[in-house]
Amino acid sequence: MEWINAIIQGVLLGGLYGLFAAGLSLIFGVMRLVNIAHGDLIVLAAYLALVVTQALGIGPLPSLLLVVPLMAGIGYGLQRLLLNRALGDDLLPPLLVTFGLSVIIQNGLLEVFSADSQRLQAGAIEVAALPLGGGLAVGVLPLLQFGVAVAAIAGLQLLSWRTPLGRAFRATADDPEVARLMGLDNRHVFALAMALSLAVVALAGVFLAVRTNFDPAIGPARLIFGFEAVIIGGLGSLWGTLAGGVLLGVAQSIGAQVDPGWQILAGHLLFLLVLAVRPEGLFPRLRG
Amino acid sequence: MPEAAPLLELRALDAFYGDFQALFGVSMAVRAGQVVAVIGANGAGKSTLLRTIAGLIAAPRRDAVLFDGEPIGGLAAHGTVGRGIALVPEGRRLFPSLSVEENLLIGGRTRRPGPWSLDAVYGFFPALAARRRAPATSLSGGQQQMAAIGRALMSNPRLLLCDEVSLGLAPVVVRDIYARLPALAAQGTAMVIVEQDVSQALAAADRVFCLREGRVVLEDAARALTREAVASAYFGV
Numbered sequence: 208m209e210w211i212n213a214i215i216q217g218v219l220l221g222g223l224y225g226l227f228a229a230g231l232s233l234i235f236g237v238m239r240l241v242n243i244a245h246g247d248l249i250v251l252a253a254y255l256a257l258v259v260t261q262a263l264g265i266g267p268l269p270s271l272l273l274v275v276p277l278m279a280g281i282g283y284g285l286q287r288l289l290l291n292r293a294l295g296d297d298l299l300p301p302l303l304v305t306f307g308l309s310v311i312i313q314n315g316l317l318e319v320f321s322a323d324s325q326r327l328q329a330g331a332i333e334v335a336a337l338p339l340g341g342g343l344a345v346g347v348l349p350l351l352q353f354g355v356a357v358a359a360i361a362g363l364q365l366l367s368w369r370t371p372l373g374r375a376f377r378a379t380a381d382d383p384e385v386a387r388l389m390g391l392d393n394r395h396v397f398a399l400a401m402a403l404s405l406a407v408v409a410l411a412g413v414f415l416a417v418r419t420n421f422d423p424a425i426g427p428a429r430l431i432f433g434f435e436a437v438i439i440g441g442l443g444s445l446w447g448t449l450a451g452g453v454l455l456g457v458a459q460s461i462g463a464q465v466d467p468g469w470q471i472l473a474g475h476l477l478f479l480l481v482l483a484v485r486p487e488g489l490f491p492r493l494r495g
Numbered sequence: 496m497p498e499a500a501p502l503l504e505l506r507a508l509d510a511f512y513g514d515f516q517a518l519f520g521v522s523m524a525v526r527a528g529q530v531v532a533v534i535g536a537n538g539a540g541k542s543t544l545l546r547t548i549a550g551l552i553a554a555p556r557r558d559a560v561l562f563d564g565e566p567i568g569g570l571a572a573h574g575t576v577g578r579g580i581a582l583v584p585e586g587r588r589l590f591p592s593l594s595v596e597e598n599l600l601i602g603g604r605t606r607r608p609g610p611w612s613l614d615a616v617y618g619f620f621p622a623l624a625a626r627r628r629a630p631a632t633s634l635s636g637g638q639q640q641m642a643a644i645g646r647a648l649m650s651n652p653r654l655l656l657c658d659e660v661s662l663g664l665a666p667v668v669v670r671d672i673y674a675r676l677p678a679l680a681a682q683g684t685a686m687v688i689v690e691q692d693v694s695q696a697l698a699a700a701d702r703v704f705c706l707r708e709g710r711v712v713l714e715d716a717a718r719a720l721t722r723e724a725v726a727s728a729y730f731g732v
Binding site: 371374375377378380381382384385386387388389390391392393 | 549550551571572573576577581582584588590591592593597600601602604605646650
């Protein structure tokens with residue numbers, strides 16, 4: 208029964224990893240940008256939620272109503288003012304720029320909030336659980352987090368394949384020059400993609416902050432979990448990204464069940480195994 | 496009666512790729528409903544000319560390109576389409592992750608008022624209607640060219656720029672596509688056609704410009720041109 212419980216908890220944790228990865232996958236798909244600052248932006252969203260909850264006296268979940276649009280706005284501005292200037296045929300400049308951004312965000316947060324760990328308190332929902340029978344129970348908050356992850360990825364999928372904005376994303380990703388001939392301003396399209404990516408990052412950041420302690424230095428590890436989920440699931444596939452997140456979460460959970468010290472290692476081993484056996488990922492063509 | 500003002504006017508247009516100058520003082524006038532062919536050898540600057548008019552390459556002077564009397568030189572490509580300029584790029588370049596219909600719809604994203612719609616394009620190119628849900632890259636070469644022209648028409652352009660329409664297509668398909676162009680001109684759409692197939696270009700055009708090494712070396716009415724004059728301008732002999 209303990210093993211079944213570990214798998215269930217791993218699946219639910221995987222929803223969070225799917226959220227970490229979805230934003231990465233989206234912007235790589237649209238503009239071939241590898242965002243090294245992605246993990247730090249997740250942490251930035253967590254701190255933003257901390258400020259909003261403390262300033263307005265509201266819970267973390269209602270704070271999403273402010274944090275999501277704020278992060279989307281930050282994403283739009285960041286892309287228009289900084290990242291668009293680094294994009295081009297060479298992948299290296301945006302890599303270096305986002306690495307620099309990562310350093311700036313970490314040090315900025317350290318300066319403002321110190322290195323002390325923080326946590327968002329969600330109240331009674333944190334300890335609420337649904338009994339599954341046989342001594343198993345699933346927490347309401349992890350279940351909600353997983354549901355939000357599925358809904359966010361379904362939303363991104365619908366947007367990509369059923370809306371004019373998604374069509375613009377795909378056209379710009381296919382051929383940015385011809386997209387301009389269709390009246391699409393690439394700088395605006397890329398900024399919208401980054402805004403969407405950081406809106407998903409905001410969801411990830413708030414759920415991360417409710418689930419665990421956070422401090423300014425934890426961003427790079429979230430970036431690695433996001434990368435691993437993307438690679439395991441298969442690049443360019445949003446549902447594959449969620450599946451990758453779930454597999455990573457299950458691997459970590461099973462590793463922790465064997466020995467608490469093996470949690471992170473088990474996830475890395477699964478990632479290396481997939482990279483060695485199936486480098487294109489498990490679901491590279493899973494679309495629509 | 497005075498002649499109508501040109502829809503497109505180029506005044507001593509230069510164009511550059513970095514330090515390399517590709518066009519030298521090209522002047523040209525295109526009136527509504529007129530078909531102009533631009534011929535020349537590889538590297539003569541034909542595609543550069545179309546790309547500069549469409550805004551993909553910035554013209555050094557704003558008044559080097561006048562459209563409907565307004566200076567648009569240096570206007571970005573996403574701005575020129577709203578003015579009524581559409582480019583059918585060399586090699587078709589349909590969006591591979593979009594279906595045929597999605598390619599057409601994105602072409603109509605910046606629409607001016609006019610006769611072209613999805614139904615009108617399907618009426619003009621019936622072969623596309625049956626494949627509307629298919630991935631654009633699954634079409635034959637000729638159908639892809641039709642989709643590329645249809646995509647450009649969806650914005651209801653006043654000026655249609657066609658770059659190497661015949662490239663890589665069977666002669667029968669090329670004839671089929673060229674047979675449809677006069678109907679566009681009859682609606683008042685001006686066209687600038689860049690073409691390596693000189694006989695096709697001469698047959699389709701009202702006026703012909705020959706470029707060599709970025710300069711206009713011959714300009715005349717298509718029907719007035721002799722084979723010898725074209726060969727002399729084309730090869731510089």
